[in-house]
Amino acid sequence: MVIANSKSYGVPLYGASWLPLSLSRSKSEDDSDDSPPSIDATRHVVLSGGGGEGKSGIPNAILVSQFYADSNSLSDQPTYIEVTLVTMIYLYRWFEWDAVKSDDGHGWGLKSSEKVLNQLEDVGQQLALTFDDEGSVLAAGGEDGKLRVFKWPSMDSIIDESNAHASVKDLSFSPDGKFLASVGSSGPGRIWEIASATAIAALQKVKDERFGFCRFSHSIENHQVLYVTAMQGKGGSIIKWNTTSWKRISSKHITSDSITAFNVSADGKHLVVFRVPVTSGTHDLKKLVWYNKGTMEGDILVLHSSSMRVHTVVKKAHLGIVTSLMFSHDSRALLSTSFDSSARVTLVADKKERGTSLWIILLIILLAMAMYYTKLVEMLP
Structure with a gap:
């Protein structure tokens, strides 16, 4: 419900x-x-x-x-x-x-x-701004492809890279604050080590993938993990990356539609995407808005992070495109906003996956059968 x-x-x-x-x-x-x-x-x-x-x-x-x-x-x-x-x-x-x-x-x-903020004056449009978990480091990614990372609130420069990407689309700090992930409008994603102020790894694309959003998180096993959304001709996928080798762990096709917003819950148990139907044969957001004459009704999907299975679907969540998705600190509520001027809060029930419940039921049945068989053997002369 x-x-x-x-x-x-x-x-x-x-x-x-x-x-x-x-x-x-x-x-x-x-x-x-x-x-x-x-x-x-x-x-x-x-x-x-x-x-x-x-x-x-x-x-x-x-x-x-x-x-x-x-x-x-x-x-x-x-x-x-x-x-x-x-x-x-x-x-x-x-x-x-x-x-x-x-x-x-x-x-x-x-x-x-x-x-x-003198360091952010006359720098053009910044498409991504984010703090680390402690609020001590600020990262800014520009439409011009420049990446800036500062100590906060002193604004002392840590990283100043003019050619991080063709255009920076999204940024995310790791939970321990040691790494920063960045994705752009073209090319691979990049991993930056804050201590050395250098790029230490590239997140390689496969075929015609176009990266959209990136989010570090804790996995259920309490290890760090990185999620990146990717669009292809077949639709949107979520890629999970190992944060030691920076290699792909898995890739899951989520929707044949376009993914235009993404986030991860604070406890790492859930992912959320906003999907917009592709009616014009394109996944480009600006073209989708034009073809749909500004009306961008879509669905919010809350997923189990462990299996990528759907937990909750909010049909036609907003009349316009969803512009932000943010879980509450306790991960029990999801805040979404849209350019249709609406804000919405959806409660996220703590329900178990069907697959897990099914295995438990099967285990109980098998145990009952084993006990019955044992008693039957004991009754035989």
């Missing part, structure tokens, strides 16, 4: 995240009246979007909304909104968390910082 909640917030949404765990402190830890309560029952999600350049007529904005886990509902209106009236599409600003009071009591908002 799929349990989900969706709300429209009036601006096209392109990014989403959950409130950082470092902010989820309880009143008992801080007696200040400005300290928000524990978020066991009430959580916050952060959404970003807008029209891009100021001339589009749609302002860019950062929104904070509440998610009530007990009732599985998003707040009808954002509890906080920061409108960024900028005329430049490639402007990077620094925001800090701010405790605020709301109609419900306490909450979180954002305040614009006076700090300036």
Whole structure:
């Protein structure tokens, strides 16, 4: 059973995240009246979007909304909104968390910082921005193919590679922070070692594969693993890579449609993709949008990471293309956003795979047969 909640917030949404765990402190830890309560029952999600350049007529904005886990509902209106009236599409600003009071009591908002990210000024469009798990390293990948990696928040340069890819599409840090994976619009993926600031491996393609997204994760056995999505003429696949040899472990064809969003749960048990039907014979996102006249209904697939079997399907999750997928910190909820201005939370039930359950049933039957046979032998003269 799929349990989900969706709300429209009036601006096209392109990014989403959950409130950082470092902010989820309880009143008992801080007696200040400005300290928000524990978020066991009430959580916050952060959404970003807008029209891009100021001339589009749609302002860019950062929104904070509440998610009530007990009732599985998003707040009808954002509890906080920061409108960024900028005329430049490639402007990077620094925001800090701010405790605020709301109609419900306490909450979180954002305040614009006076700090300036000089290292990201006049660098063009960055298609990928990501932090390591500790929040101490920031990586940025540009449309021009340049990769920049900085210490955070000092912004001291670690890697400055002008020809990482033709165009950087996605980035992901390993859980231990030692490696950074990058994929681009053409050519192989690359693995960067942070300590030596060098590329140490290439993720080779097979035939006509085109890499789309990359995500490091912990496997169920608690080993590091790397997932990369790939598109071919037959559709979308997910490739699993060994993080020592950097060789393929497996490749699983997931859908005959295009994969336009991807992520991995924090506990490593689930993967999620958004698939869009191919109606024009192309997997190119811009062409798909044009052929479908802007309407990009598709399905969200939650998969078991161990077998790549489908766990949950959310049919026609949004009216427009899904722009981001983000699991909650406890991996029990999935936040998705779309350029149709909607945000949606889907609860992810902790159900076991059918294959595993079937083997358990067969084992019980075999044990029962063995016991029956043993008793039968004992009864014989």
